[in-house]
Amino acid sequence: MYDVIIIGAGAAGTTAAIYAARRALKTLVISKDIGGQAALTSHIENYPGVDLTGGIDLMMKFKTQAEKFGATFVFDQVNEVKKEGDKFLIKTSHEGYESTAVILAFGLTPRDLGAAGEDKFRGRGVSYCATCDGPLYKNKITAVVGGGNSALDAALLLAKIASQVYLIHRGEAFRGEEILISQVKANEKIEIIFNSEVKEVKGDKIIGSIIVKDKQNAEREIKVNGVFVEIGHEVKADLIRNLVKLNEKNEIVINANCETSEPGIFAAGDVTDMVYKQIVISAGEGAKAALSAYSYIQKKSGKGAAGIDWGTKK
Ligand SMILES: Cc1cc2nc3c(=O)[nH]c(=O)nc-3n(C[C@H](O)[C@H](O)[C@H](O)COP(=O)(O)OP(=O)(O)OC[C@H]3O[C@@H](n4cnc5c(N)ncnc54)[C@H](O)[C@@H]3O)c2cc1C
Numbered sequence: 001m002y003d004v005i006i007i008g009a010g011a012a013g014t015t016a017a018i019y020a021a022r023r024a025l026k027t028l029v030i031s032k033d034i035g036g037q038a039a040l041t042s043h044i045e046n047y048p049g050v051d052l053t054g055g056i057d058l059m060m061k062f063k064t065q066a067e068k069f070g071a072t073f074v075f076d077q078v079n080e081v082k083k084e085g086d087k088f089l090i091k092t093s094h095e096g097y098e099s100t101a102v103i104l105a106f107g108l109t110p111r112d113l114g115a116a117g118e119d120k121f122r123g124r125g126v127s128y129c130a131t132c133d134g135p136l137y138k139n140k141i142t143a144v145v146g147g148g149n150s151a152l153d154a155a156l157l158l159a160k161i162a163s164q165v166y167l168i169h170r171g172e173a174f175r176g177e178e179i180l181i182s183q184v185k186a187n188e189k190i191e192i193i194f195n196s197e198v199k200e201v202k203g204d205k206i207i208g209s210i211i212v213k214d215k216q217n218a219e220r221e222i223k224v225n226g227v228f229v230e231i232g233h234e235v236k237a238d239l240i241r242n243l244v245k246l247n248e249k250n251e252i253v254i255n256a257n258c259e260t261s262e263p264g265i266f267a268a269g270d271v272t273d274m275v276y277k278q279i280v281i282s283a284g285e286g287a288k289a290a291l292s293a294y295s296y297i298q299k300k301s302g303k304g305a306a307g308i309d310w311g312t313k314k
Contacts, residue, residue: 002100007090009033012105018287040129044058074092088100102265104240104252115197116200124205130158130228141162141164145168148232149180155190254268
């Protein structure tokens with residue numbers, strides 16, 4: 001039985017873990033990875049106090065700091081959150097856990113392509129992170145799907161590694177920064193395919209080709225070894241859909257103290273309805289969510305709410 005279980009180890013979840021552990025709460029963080037989205041970028045220049053850093057380095061510091069104060073991390077996927085009486089039951093792919101309070105910090109997940117065969121080849125040629133998986137495609141044929149900065153970035157990155165990159169966008173113009181667009185257009189390894197969508201991902205055990213359909217419904221089969229889906233991120237809220245109030249974008253509605261509509265459940269970071277999605281904001285909300293969780297647990301046992309957190313524990 002934990003005092004608080006935090007779902008997600010991005011900026012929000014790891015900061016919540018620092019604050020919860022410093023309040024001597026028995027704290028468990030369950031996450032599919034460490035660092036979340038911040039770990040996907042090698043250039044962070046706007047985190048206060050840190051001039052320029054790689055995302056993984058910054059996020060590992062958050063985690064180490066949380067562990068220093070006693071938080072435990074488990075790598076797993078949470079599939080169910082249930083309230084039973086006074087406690088919460090959290091089911092992962094491998095275990096079941098119980099806690100008095102829960103902090104939802106599971107951020108944003110890459111949007112699915114929605115093509116036939118996508119699920120079958122997920123992780124076997126269909127990837128959602130060029131930075132993570134790109135190096136596996138040395139001298140291979142790849143396709144990137146999307147028309148914004150992430151897709152342009154991914155295409156440029158892959159052009160340095162792969163033998164050929166198809167950049168497939170359903171619109172007739174890119175939405176990204178001009179400088180990236182001109183670099184993509186000037187790159188001989190990148191073939192741009194506008195006004196088209198990937199209809200199907202085909203293969204045997206691993207991906208072999210994609211079927212691309214244009215606006216006139218003309219289809220073309222392209223031989224590829226990998227497809228990178230770069231069409232944005234979204235909140236995957238099925239986990240908590242019946243527990244807490246969501247807005248029309250599936251974001252978790254919170255108040256200024258990171259409380260959700262369900263007592264005992266708090267939320268922080270990109271998963272919430274806060275407009276600005278940034279590392280420093282997720283971290284700040286993680287801190288608030290942990291202090292609110294602490295107050296909730298204190299009140300349940302008839303004690304005082306959380307004050308501010310400063311000073312060093314001796
Ligand atoms: C490429 C890129 C570059 C960026 N650059 C910057 C930048 O320079 N500066 C800046 O301030 N912001 C930047 N951002 C935005 C910033 O990264 C995010 O706003 C911030 O990291 C969000 O943190 P979070 O903890 O709220 O969520 P996330 O980072 O999304 O973390 C969510 C965590 O939850 C885990 N998770 C999800 N579902 C489950 C589940 N069911 N079970 C268990 N775990 C789960 C995930 O694995 C992840 O660890 C960038 C984002 C991207 C994608």
